[in-house]
Amino acid sequence: MTTLAILGYGNIGRVHGENLRLLRGCRVSGVYDPAHPSDYVSAEAVMNDSAVDAVVIATPTDSHALLVEQALAAGKHVFVEKPLAGTLADAERIVAAARACPDRVVQAGFCERFNVNYMEARRAVREGKLGDLRAIHTSRVAPYWASNPQWELGVLDTAVHNLDLILWLKQQCPVKVLARGVQVYSDSAIPHSVTTTLTFADGSLAVDHIAWLKDEGFPLNQCARSRMLLQGSEGYFEIDLTDRPAALRTEEGYRKIDSVILGEGCLKRQFEYFLRSIEEGTPVLAPPEDALLTERVAIAALESLRSGQEVSLA
Ligand SMILES: NC(=O)c1ccc[n+]([C@@H]2O[C@H](COP(=O)([O-])OP(=O)(O)OC[C@H]3O[C@@H](n4cnc5c(N)ncnc54)[C@H](O)[C@@H]3O)[C@@H](O)[C@H]2O)c1
Incomplete structure (x- = not known):
């Protein structure tokens, strides 16, 4: 206990x-x-x-x-x-x-690593089912009403989930980070919509887009309606946590995967893993070292957003 x-x-x-x-x-x-x-x-x-x-x-x-x-x-x-x-x-x-x-045991709160959809995506990548993973597209929308509008919000609060998933899937840090943002609403001078492009050493790309939506009917347990498309030389993996089941398409065919929306699954499952690591010594799935790499990329994205320049991490 x-x-x-x-x-x-x-x-x-x-x-x-x-x-x-x-x-x-x-x-x-x-x-x-x-x-x-x-x-x-x-x-x-x-x-x-x-x-x-x-x-x-x-x-x-x-x-x-x-x-x-x-x-x-x-x-x-x-x-x-x-x-x-x-x-x-x-x-x-x-x-x-x-x-x-x-x-x-120290575990970071990157709860999406415990989302079965992203776990399946990671398994497919690790087992080589997608071949050479050349492009990742992610997107996520969050409710603006639940937020405290600070400049760093979009990247450090929201995009950071996707940046973490991208690094987790790629198992490497990008060499370049370019972020662009735009203020959409007049009540806070922050970027409400941000696109971040990560370039990896082998030329492969990851592009993330986050948007803060003004919608008071937006349920908090869907504060991260997200999508991901992984494009590899041998197959693709598509996840849509808005309304459709996730799908894996490879040479073996097309497979649907049950969706688990954030708030209904992974937020609880991350604690099952945390407790197991404490009680049985199993490895931590979201270790602080990984979270530090994600932090490095997120801070680079913020730097790029402010300067308008691509930031080199090599
Ligand atoms: N994993 C996710 O999906 C997710 C979702 C939301 C927030 N978060 C993260 O959780 C953290 C909190 O976010 P939130 O939205 O719940 O913020 P919040 O402002 O709603 O809650 C933070 C609470 O901490 C309290 N607090 C401040 N200093 C404290 C201290 N020293 N000791 C104890 N309590 C203290 C505040 O009074 C406040 O009630 C942030 O780091 C945020 O990025 C993660």
Whole structure:
């Protein structure tokens, strides 16, 4: 029985609380959030509670690094929301802290890695079913009403899910990153629609598009309506988490794959994996080192968005 405490009880902290309460083999000892009625009086009180085995950090991105360091110093396992941090330096601090505690499990909140559709896509790529993976197209729409409009929002909050999936599938970092964005709404001077192009060393490409939509009827559990098309020399893999089932087309034929929309599957499944890593020592599927690579690419995209220039990562 693993005991977890939740730090940050906003949008996603509450979802994590609901999902964890549905899982067997764990219990939630309580939450701490200065803006909400809490079981703990401070983050320090959570760290000092010897009954707590693991801490779920669902606080604003800029607070992740310090809380991860404190939790690891207190001997806790750590689940930390994506993106790892707001800056590359903070993301590096998290990886350094995790490396210094190799017997503690540290998992980043890249929940899409636990989405069965993307897991199938990864399996197809790893098994060579698509041949040479030459092009990846991803897209994602998120509800503008649920957001706190900051300049980094589109990339660090939303595109980062797709950038992580792309790196996970390619198993390599791009050599160049070019991002373009446009302000769509007049009430915040940020890019509301952003396209990021990643160029890999072998010339293959990945293009991601994110859009923030003004739509109050947009359910939060579909805050990431997403699509992905993988084009390989021997086949393609298409995922559409908006309304159609995912589909795999290879030389072996056409296969439909059940869709699992974010919020209904992967947000819970990521904790099943996290608990298994704690209890059985299974490898972490979203390790902080991977999240650091994603951070590097996302920060490069932000730099490109600001400067208008392509950023070289080679
Ligand atoms: N995986 C996903 O799909 C997903 C979805 C939404 C948000 N997120 C990530 O989760 C994090 C939180 O996002 P959100 O939308 O829930 O934000 P939010 O603003 O709704 O909630 C954050 C909460 O943390 C609290 N808080 C601030 N500092 C704290 C501290 N030191 N200790 C404890 N609580 C503290 C705030 O009072 C607030 O209630 C962000 O990093 C975001 O990128 C991930």
